[in-house]
């Protein structure tokens with residue numbers, strides 16, 4: 001085996017992360033070696049990881065992390081424990097088609113008397129009526145601890161709105177979608193900060209835009225497309241305020257949480273904070289906003305570079321690379337879906353196997369794509385989820401982008417040395433993505449399976465047969481980097497982008513109403529036949545900016561299919577949907593562990609963004625063709 005060479009980049013002074021030290025963890029006690037000065041919250045999580053690793057094999061999940069992350073020191077863990085018992089009791093008496101486990105962990109306690117609420121919980125409840133009476137006595141409605149916000153920069157028909165949308169029908173609808181920001185804007189009620197022990201909702205300093213329906217709180221990666229839409233709607237102040245909430249979370253927890261609930265503190269979501277800040281800067285030129293948020297981006301980068309997420313892998317030429325994976329710091333049922341997780345784990349016998357499964361389930365939620373055959377060793381068997389053993393194409397795309405954005409911002413604010421270091425880091429990641437994830441035969445980037453044999457502490461040796469050769473829309477997401485390249489050399493040059501486009505066209509993913517998430521119908525929501533707004537947008541924007549006229553036309557074709565299906569579904573249901581069935585124009589998506597959701601933050605953002613980018617001519621049909 002060729003000698004391992006250290007990656008060419010050192011970010012030590014910029015981020016306190018030194019890739020050379022990364023390799024030392026082979027000989028050092030296990031722990032957060034890649035993160036010498038992390039945020040205190042991350043330290044607690046890391047210590048939890050350390051504890052479990054001292055006693056179990058590396059393939060075991062970080063069991064002690066559970067104990068570390070469900071107590072914020074404000075008493076909200078006691079409430080969450082009670083709410084999970086409420087959830088379990090409610091399941092027994094609620095018809096399955098209306099039972100949503102998340103509702104129960106979102107309930108705010110009406111008074112400070114948790115003990116009284118505990119004592120009065122009917123165990124078992126005799127009926128649904130008895131359970132509902134109990135809930136009404138002790139708890140407010142789920143979502144009642146958020147109050148409507150009235151964004152001051154909202155105008156019903158903002159000047160300069162969608163100048164290229166000529167069709168009256170399309171324009172009238174776009175204005176209705178734009179008006180949905182008012183319905184989705186919220187503020188956390190003052191009681192949440194005053195009495196955190198009564199809420200699983202976390203306090204936030206500014207207004208938020210929620211996805212909608214059961215998703216009553218702000219979500220991390222959803223917010224990127226919310227921001228894109230708010231910028232189209234000229235709501236620049238709201239876009240900044242929403243983003244500053246996520247910055248606040250980084251400052252408080254060391255990373256952006258999956259969502260702003262105490263039960264989401266054990267994981268993040270696809271990291272797009274730097275992209276939000278970049279797009280706001282491009283729209284407003286507000287350099288103070290960049291200055292204000294910059295150090296939080298460095299902090300977030302440290303989180304993703306820590307041992308929890310970083311994987312070291314040696315390519316076939318002996319070159320060593322750092323890439324990232326998803327990994328939650330949790331090995332218990334997800335509180336928001338505990339009944340579902342417990343049921344799934346009941347197929348396994350040992351407590352250790354259950355913990356490992358819970359760890360994989362939560363780690364999959366960190367991917368934002370929960371759930372999908374993509375993360376299963378043996379699809380569609382959910383007990384074979386193995387997300388922490390996958391190097392995902394899209395995650396590394398987002399982190400490459402983060403590094404490029406940080407380099408750009410650092411230059412803007414005069415931190416040239418930091419800029420150079422992050423530029424180098426992004427180049428190293430570019431090389432890593434090309435070496436480890438690019439598949440020249442299929443002309444796609446492919447997720448990479450790392451071994452589950454307990455070697456995750458060391459440097460993995462790249463193997464050609466470890467690519468996941470199944471077709472997923474995520475295989476094409478690196479194209480998005482075309483949209484954001486400030487250098488003459490594009491991430492995927494024009495010729496390569498065209499080859500990737502042809503591969504996408506041959507893949508079978510493009511359907512009547514958009515790009516399917518995968519080709520496999522598992523009944524999971526991130527599989528066929530669902531298409532998701534962020535995925536359409538990432539791929540279309542990448543194609544649009546590839547430099548190829550043909551790819552640009554293809555991007556417009558994808559956008560047209562997507563806009564039409566959103567429009568037709570809206571006309572028939574009076575709502576924007578979370579996801580769509582790409583087989584049938586105008587049909588919302590289904591599957592997964594919860595019912596169809598409407599609102600919907602990222603759907604609105606993607607439609608507005610497509611309409612801004614491509615316009616809609618007078619004579620273009622907007623119904624299904």
Ligand SMILES: OC[C@H]1O[C@H](O[C@H]2O[C@H](CO)[C@@H](O)[C@H](O)[C@H]2O)[C@H](O)[C@@H](O)[C@@H]1O
Nearest residue numbers: 211215219222258334336365368369370
């Ligand atoms: O309650 C189940 C899961 O719900 C969320 O995931 C889905 O909705 C999110 C909000 O729109 C979205 O960010 C994610 O991509 C969806 O899969 C939540 O994020 C999960 O953590 C949660 O377990």
